[in-house]
Amino acid sequence: MSRLGEEEWIRAARAGSAPAFARLVGAHQSAVRAFLRRTLSGGWGEADDVAQETFVSAWQALPRLRDDQGFRAWLLGIAWRRAQDRIRQARRGAARDQAWLEMTPAVDGASPADRLAVRQALADLPPDVRASVALCLADGWSHAEAAQALGLPLGTVKSHVARGRARLLVALGGCDDA
Template structure:
């Protein structure tokens, strides 16, 4: 038991520059932070883990702001909560932009109001990276290369996201998959 260090001791060592000490803090508290985020976000594990990673990076950068070294877990969960709120706000802004685009886009003549609503719902159901590729390439007329550069994704990924997104949108409009 002589090897156990308290959170306060690990914080002190991390503040002195020990990456290992901070890593031990993360190992000790990551399960609580990730569990909290999964429940708070109500989304999949991947998104919660991404937000947790952002929170741990922010915690490392702002370790000097920790007022009570014995309260690492609540401090980390607070950072995680703020990062989760940022993610939710960004997601809402993206969904609002997509919705505005879908409401204003010139669809081919004969597309009914119901089809437009189906399209809005189908777009909202696309994963964020697929939705971004569809929005840039299909809605805004960007080339696959331009979208790959803007989204920092491989060209092949953008092409497959656009193809997959187009197929799902067409299906929502009663396209070939439903015929």
């Protein structure tokens, strides 16, 4: 792509042409995604999400672009700021999760290895089963309360709790009598 062609696309996009901006995205998306994949540790999906945010921000900020020849650097600057936002967001989330784990009372007599095994077994459960187990076994909710909160039939919650309990027992080296 010639520099002149890109500058024409920038001018047209600045004037509101979505097709011209789509050409700019097509010309630069590989570089933006590659940069974000190297910068973020969350994998390709996270990098692609941040790239999408980058292009939306660029479209909105395009009228403020001062140097058409510096479009690529400007675009990667937006990507870098979006990546920094995502990294800060992940750190805050990890800090909240850690604080929650520290506030959660440890099960009496459970070794750190057992707690880790339970945590991994919970992580391996399907989300609706994990939610049922968390509410009924960890938080002491009745099956009916969990069914109402989760919007699931009562029988489904009961079977989810039974299956989840069995998988947790197996994870802890117990026998699955079910």
